[in-house]
Amino acid sequence: MSGPIFTFFRLIRAAWTLARHDAMFPVEYQAVFPAPARWAGRLARLVAIKGRADNPGERLARALETLGPSYVKLGQVLATRADVVGVHFARGLSRLQDRMDPFPDATARKIVEAELDASIDALFAEFGPPAAAASIAQVHKAVTHGGQSVAVKVLRPGIEQRIYKDIAVLRMGAGLAVRFFPASRRMEPRAFVETVARSLVLELDLRMEAAGASELMEAAVSANNLHIPEVVWPLTSKRVLTTEWIDAIALTDIAAIEASNIDRVKLAHDITDAFLTCALERGAFHADMHAGNLFVSRDGKLWAVDFGIVGRLEGPERRYLARILHGFLTRDYDRAAAAHFDAGYVPSHHARADFSAALRSVAEPIFGKRADEVPMSRVLLQLFEVTELFDMHLQPQLILLQKTMVQVEGVCRTLTPAHDMWQASAPAVERFMRRELGPEGRVRDIFRDLERIQTSLVALPATLERLTEAAERMNAPDDASAPARRRWLAGLAIAVAAASLAVLATLALTGRLAT
Known part of the structure; x- marks a missing residue:
């Protein structure tokens, strides 16, 4: 069923679920809500689930998991906008778990056969039961006739129709928010929902995820210890993605990592270095690096899976990132400030010296502190406050990168609480500065300009x-x-x-x- 009436009823159902989790008008934000919203929040808490999480971001995450795949994606995108919802709230959302009961094995086989236009027996020597299941797809372990173990990801039946119905609900909700809650306009709800919708539609075509995996495999060549499963293109289509199978330990299983005598300090350093190396040197990075998407083999190799979200940085954005990080690492705040002004992120009517002083106020207190005393999330929160003070408008990809840095830090701190994100970042930043901004980089710039001139x-x-x-x-x-x-x-x-x-x-x- 479709149409505005049914969409409205689905919106009411979503609102009820949010209210049950105290995620619609959270008690922590009562002071900023208009009177009707405050009263609605009080009524909602009368029927709220007992024993709910303290962090409003975590409460929203639980509610979104209940509502399904489109809402999980909404939460994932919200988690990238710490500049809007706040770092504490975004951190709670970053713990979203996209899990669901598997659909029948026979159904998966029929989908694979229809997509690849051949019988399962003709395609694979073995095709096992579901190994993992999420809201949009599930994964089966299989073996090709050539003897290669592969992971076969299959879209859920009927997921496209459900996603499009959910998108209609989100669009209606965004329109109502703009109309009845003027304060919400700062977040641009309609544009935000369209971002979510585009991301969801792309995830419904597994060929796009395959392209992301291929791109990150090329980027990982520059990293010391990052490996990406190879895509098996002849066994990949819009609704089926086949990659090599990884025999490794998920980073969520700390006990198994300890039992395998894997160096957790080195592993944490490798994760940070690989993430920044890919972002700086290749301009592409895995933008959903939670522990469930990272694995380590028993010989210490780091593997990443699930490439639905890939961040991309152009040359100017990479240079900006390197200059700002290098400025912080060397305490050269004038240089860091110049990077912001040169990139056009700070309006010219502001004084560069004032901005340099603001950066100093953020960075100086962290020097000489233990790693566990200066989480990157706190530093980013202060940086976001500075951006608001100086009318900055950061590019969405840089905000996505900042969110992923916080995510990476969380994974690394789970492996080793003493992990220092700043110290671990230094080698990748220094390599990029030497290669890109030194004499070799200047010559390369000349030849890039020549290509444009020749065109x-x-x-x-x-x-x-x-x-x-x-x-x-x-x-x-x-x-x-x-x-x-x-x-x-x-x-x-x-x-x-x-x-x-x-x-x-x-x-x-x-x-x-x-x-």
Whole structure:
């Protein structure tokens, strides 16, 4: 059933579930709610579940898990917006567990056969029962006819219809929030829901996850100890994803890690270094690095799985990140401030010296402290306060990276409570600074500029041809405005000629530099 009436009733059901978990109008935020919302919150707590979590983010996480896959995704996206919901709230949401009872093995086999257009026996020598199940898909262990053990991920039957119905509910809820709660407009609910919707639709095509795995496998080449399962493309389709099977221990199983005598301090360092190396050197990072998605083999190799969320950073964003981290690590706050201004993240009407002082106020108190006394979440919270004070607007991918850094720190602290995220970050940052911002990086920049210049040169003849045609039209005797336009055209031609000379000069200069 569909339509606005049924969508409204589904919205009421979702609101009831949130109320039962005291996650709709949390008691901790009563002071910021208007009077009607405060009264609604008091009434909701009369029927709230007993023994609920203290952290409002965790309460919301439990409610979203009850509501299903679309709402779990909503929570995952909210967890990336610590700048909006607060670091404490986002940390609670980061503990979302996407688990569900498996659907029948026979159903999974039918889906695989329909997607890959062959019988299970023709596709696999063995096809086992579900090894893990989540809200959108479940995983089976199988063996190919070539003897390779593989993980076969299969979308749930009917999940597409459910997702689209849930998206309709979220859109209706966002519209009502904008209309009746003006304070919510700061979060841009409609745009936020569209972000969730796009992410969900992409997750319904497992070929996109396969592409993310392939991209991260290339990025992991730069990391010292990060391994990505290889995609088996002939056995992958829109609703089926096949990768190599990993025999390893989940990082959620600390007892098994201890029993295997794996160096947990080194493992924590490897996780931090691999994450930042991929982000800085390759511009791609696994953006859902909770302990359930990370494994370690008995020989100490680090493995990552589940590539539904991949963060990507362009060159300028990577340089900004490296400069700000390097500025903090070396206590060079003027350099860190310059990175923000050069990237355009701080409006020019603010004074750079004031911003440098604000960064100093955040960073200086952490030096000389034990790692467990300066969690990155607290530092990020203070940084978000600074961003608000200086009217900053960070790119969504950088916010996603910050959220993942907090997630990585949590995993590493579980392995070894003394893990120092800042110290572990230093090698990756310093490698990038030497490679990208040193002499070698400057030469590489010149050649990148040359590629752009060559592209412009290829287009130059067509541009000149269009200018010639325009000149012929302007010379028409019946055109009264021709003299003015001819002057404009002459100026444009001079500009094009000057640009061409500049290009040629750059080419000549670069040729000398290269030799």
